[in-house]
Amino acid sequence: MAMAGPMAPFRHEAVLYESDDGFLDRIGQFVREGISAGEPTLVMTNARKIAALRELLGGADEDVVEYRDMEVAGANPARIIPAWDDFATRLSAGGARRLRGVGEPIWAGRSAAELVECHWHEALINRAFANLRGFWLVCPYDIGTLSASVVDDARRTHPLTTDGEESTADGAHNPNGRELVPTRPLATALDQPQRVVAQLRFDSGRLADLRSLVATEGARTGLSAAQIDNLVVAVNEVATNSVTHGGGSGAASIWCAGGAIVCEISDAGTIIDPLADRTRPSGAPTDARGLWTVNSLCDLVQVRSSSEGGSVVRMWMHGNAGYAHQEEAA
């Protein structure tokens, strides 16, 4: 019986599937096993698959299985680890010793920048939950719609990959296992922007100028009023970090990419903890919560840092669909 004996270490497993039937077949079985063992389970995938899965389970999931729409809760991949963390913390406090999760962070509609962050997220999962014994997280990958390179990356970020009946431990693909628990992936370079529309060097006296620049450019990109207000708070937060911890000043660049506005703040500081932006602040108001807040206000946040190159934080906000034409002809 699984409950006896020492609890199994954290298990992070990629499951390759094809088509909705393939998903229901594999994931349905995984969730059913959890239900019959009385192991609380959280399923994070899109709304359509959640509905299909619930229909398949036919009420057996009551009280044991929770669901969250990944396209909402995990639209920004940096919000997914906090979601698992919340689930694990809450259920462990309630006495659960074994937990199951189904998380599908990558789907065919993800943009290139989102994909980069999704793989980064998958790698960070290994670090974030390394000590959480009894947690079994399965990440379904739809090989019917995803490109081969995406699936290859998934094999590298998961210690265990199941394809059909065959399971492959990470050793076969990744002899050193280095990528599985990232140490310095924060130093990976980001793509250079195509055409920067605004730049500003700032110090503590120019934060207000930076905020109005972001608001103006946000409006020109077609952001809604609420998105502008959120982006301004986010950019100000990162720029304040530059002023207080990143050498007293920084540089801001703004550009458009695929209907989104991107605001980049770079400074001379170094961010050491790769989980810094996804660690929930504890109850005390004095806890650092800048990057945490930024992640929940923006559609996508990319953090890069190295002791040689300083830090770069890119914040993405998606504008109105169909607004790309407003990019000025000037």
Next chain:
Amino acid sequence: MGDPLKVHGVYTRYHVWRSKLYRGTVRLLAAHRRSAADDAIGEDHIDQCRFQYAFDHAPVPCAAFQSLPFIAATSYGKPLGTHIAHAHLRAGESGRNQFYPRCVLGGNRERLRWVANVGPGTVEVARSLQAEFERVAARYRPRLIAAKATLLNAPPPRRGQSRDALAALIRDFLVEVDTFINRNTARISQTGFSPESLTAMATRGLLEWQGDRRLDLRSIDQEWIGQTPPSDELAGSEVLDACGLLITRMDIPPELRLTGQIDQANLGALAAALDDARPTGTPTMIDLSGLTFCSVGGMRILVEAAASGNIQLVGIPPHLASAFSAAEFPAAGVA
């Protein structure tokens, strides 16, 4: 009430056009709003606008700046030109028969409260829409004014021809206006208009203008621009101006009113003001409704002050609500 703003007088101290306009009788047209705001402000309102810059270039240092076309014309109906001016301008009287455009928002505090009331993001969306619409309208506005002036100055036998020319121009312009509105329905809705009502307003306004003897063309978004600025002068209060944040202190009942922006530059001043407020016996209300911006560090100071007791936070503005909840502070004393 239906008349446009007509100012007959000598411009004596209007910095924007001092060099551009003739001395002489002119009409100040178009940058006109009629609303409850105008009546509320009254004739004794003193213009305190500190922002002296050429509106045509509008680098927007004023928090409440909104561009609106401003047309000056001679009293004979000859247009002198269109300028981009602050939407909140109206005519002020500086002496006997002397007028100048002044800002109805008055001082910095009224400006900040107006922005906080509307929401800074909404102001930016409206600014952006106005700038884009101006690019469309700029092609038509001078032609419309010229056509109207021709009609007004034409001898009766030639009026029919001029009238037809003006009508045709208005029809073309309305098509452009309609296209613009349809292309931007989502953003227009955010500024508090329904696109349908805006189309109807533009059509009605232009058709009325076509038939009357006015030369000026009123803007189609005056209702929004005219939203009443919250004007509550506080008697016996003490105001501290700390790097973009106005801290107004009232003793009975104990209250701190925060207006403007909280960021790294004034965290110290804010913390000091909150410290001073704490020792009183009755709880101090901290009114946040005038905040145009608050950094997470500012939120932290406010929440900490509330958690340590005797301080109650009220009136978190809607545009800061999602940032407040995203920061996930423990709920304490936040109303």
